[in-house]
Amino acid sequence: MAECLNVLRFHNTRYQKIVREHQGSLEWLWSHEKYQNWSFSDNSSILYIMGKPGSGKSTLVKYFRENLRDREPLTQSACFASFFYSFRDGEYQTSHYSMLRSILYDVLNQNESFFYHFQREFHMYQDMKDGRSEEHRTGWPYESLKQITLSLGDHPRTAERSYFIIDAIDQSDEDDRRRIIELFGELCSKKACIVKVFFGSRPIATLDRYINSPEVIWMQVMNKEDIRAFVDSFLGPNLGFSDDILSRATEYIIENAHGVFLWIRLIKEELLGYSTTGCSKGSIFRFLKRLLTELEGLYERMLGELEGGSCQDITDGIKMFRFVLFGRQPPTILELQHVLAIPDGPNDGVTEESFQDDLVICMDKRIFHCGRNFLEIKGRGDEASVQVMHQTVRDFLLRPDGSAAASRFKIQVNGNHTWICTICIRYLIPFAAYTTPKANSTDIGPGFWELEHFEKYVQYLEGRPLINYRLSFLPIHMQKTNGYCASEECSRLVSMLVGYMAPENPATYLIGDWICTVFARAKLHEANEDHFRDQLL
Structure with a gap:
């Protein structure tokens, strides 16, 4: 069973990034008629949490997942499996294959x-894997995982229930989405055991058509009092509004929020920013009434502020957006710092010296300055990642007929993977050209290094956070381009890279075979790569 779990294991990144509920909010869920009909029934069924973008659906789903055992004593021995789809966290996090792996791992890990x-x-998967050479091995077949998921409904009925908690179905891959929804419906139609499915999503036709469940809760109908409590938490304490103006401002915000927490969060930032200039309570309220009452309008206002920046601000902002929106996973702050230091003009060159000179100091401030509230930092320290604030931001920036498309921040869908490929290869060139640190200035080649040489080289590599991303995902970005590998630009950059792959260069030991494989080049030099990498580890 342990080997089976290892194959299924998948890291769902979205869950930890979801904003927690405001203190005292969402308590209404447990007494809601639809929830009680779903929860107290001894039949398998689906509860559907529907809401506008930014209305707090994911926060509610996370709240439910974290508090169910405490609120419902009968669930103490229940099995919980969950997955939170996320377009912002990369393609693996929108994949139904990833979702099935994750929930099946949860089920098996909790109840053998x-x-x-x-x-x-x-066993069929193992036989298939053993019968293929290593380079032709694939993961556990997708259809097999679906079959296992469906078979869980045949488990003998016990007092224990199985809960499947799936959030943001609207952000999942459109391919096969309908079949996945039908699969959970079929799972609930089985009578052997009790299965409870908890879905969260914005309204989409696929869900409305294929989820045959009378239990639907609309977030924007239920969250009015939660919004009131959140608004009171910053209008009074942070802005010092007196009772009269506090009441008027609160009612104005609630009336115009239309159940969208995200709009209120942006309004809060606008009000707090305006108040720092020194102004009266009345002028703050008048400023509030001038703010637009739709997310689209607020996004256009934020975009206008970005367009007023310098040429360098706009260049950096576009580079951030492109890498965040089209990268395979959210970049860390350090990775994004290194992206900004790589020039992307057709005739731009990069050296180790120019690269070091162009590294941004105080990168968190640069992210806010060039990305405003469109971008947010999740986590702390060196592993903190950068992503768009919400799925609606992605939609706004990439809509072909929207405001962003007519601005200086126009980001076309086509060509971004080619741009990332170019940045990736350019990043490797100074690494290959100047890969030996000055502390290692020695005539001893890597094949004769002692421990101290490896330790210094590891320190050098730790200062190159983007190398791992490049080696892992550059081939995938190349597959998404139309013949980039055969382009003149790629050929020129790869030739430069290969030119530095000499036997005495430790980079040859690390990425020589990788270059040959990715770019179909002949073997560069004879080098004991495996021994060299083992020593580094």
Whole structure:
């Protein structure tokens, strides 16, 4: 069973990034008629949390996942499996294949009695894998995972329930979305055990058509009092509004929020920013009434502020947006810092010295200055990642007939993977050209290094956070371009890169084979790459 779990293991990144509920909010869920009909029934069923973008659906789904055992004593021994789709966190996080792996791992990890549903398919997968050479091996077949998921409904009925908590279905891959929704419906139609499915999503036709569930909760109908509490938490304490103006401002915001928490969050930032200039309470209220009452309008206002920046501000902002929107995973702050230091003009060159000179100091401030509230930082320290604030930001920036498309921040969908490929290769060139640190100035080649040489080289590599991304995902970005590998620009850059792959260069030991594989080049030099990498590790 342990080997089966290892194959299924998948890191769902979205859950930890979801904003927690405001203190005291969402309590209404447990007494809601639709929830109680769904929860107290001994039949398998689906509860559907529907809401506008930014209305707090994901926060509610996370709140439910974290508090169900405390609020419902009968669930103490229940099995919980969850997945939170996210377009912002990269393609793996929108994949139905990833979702199935994740929930099946949760089920099996919590209750080994389910293993017999896995055994037959797992043994078939092992036989298939053993019968292929290593380079032709694939993961556990997608259809097999769907079959196992469906078979869970045949598990003998016990007092224990199985909960499947799936958020942001609207952000999942459109391919096969309908079949996945139908699969959960079929799972609930089985009578052997009790299955409870908790869906969160914005309204989409696929869901409305294929989820046959009378239990639907609309967020914007239920969150008015939660919004009131959130507004009171910053209008009074942060802005010092007196009772009369506090009441008028609160009612104005609630009336114009239309159930969208995200709009209020942006309004809060606008009001707090305006108040720092030194102004009266009345002028703050008048400023509030001048702010637009739709997300689109606020986004246009934010975009206008970005367009007023310098040419360098706009250049950096566009580079951030392109890498965040089209990268395979959210970049860390350090990775994005290195992206900005790589020039992307057709005739631009990069050296180690120019690269070091162009590294931005105080990168968190640069992200806010060039990305405003469109971008947000999640986490702390060196591993903190950067992503767009909400899925609606992605939609706004990439809409072909929208405001962004007519601005200086126009980001076309086509060509971004080619741009990332170019940045990736340019990043490797100074690494290859200047890869040996000055502390290692020695005539001893890497094949004869001692421990101290490896330790210094590891320190050098730790200062190159983008190398791992380049080696892992550059081939995938190349697959998404139309013949980039055969382009003149790619050929020129790869030739420069290969030119530095000498036997005495440690980069040859690290990425020589990778270059040959990715760019179909002949073997560069004889080098004991495996031994060299083992020593580094």
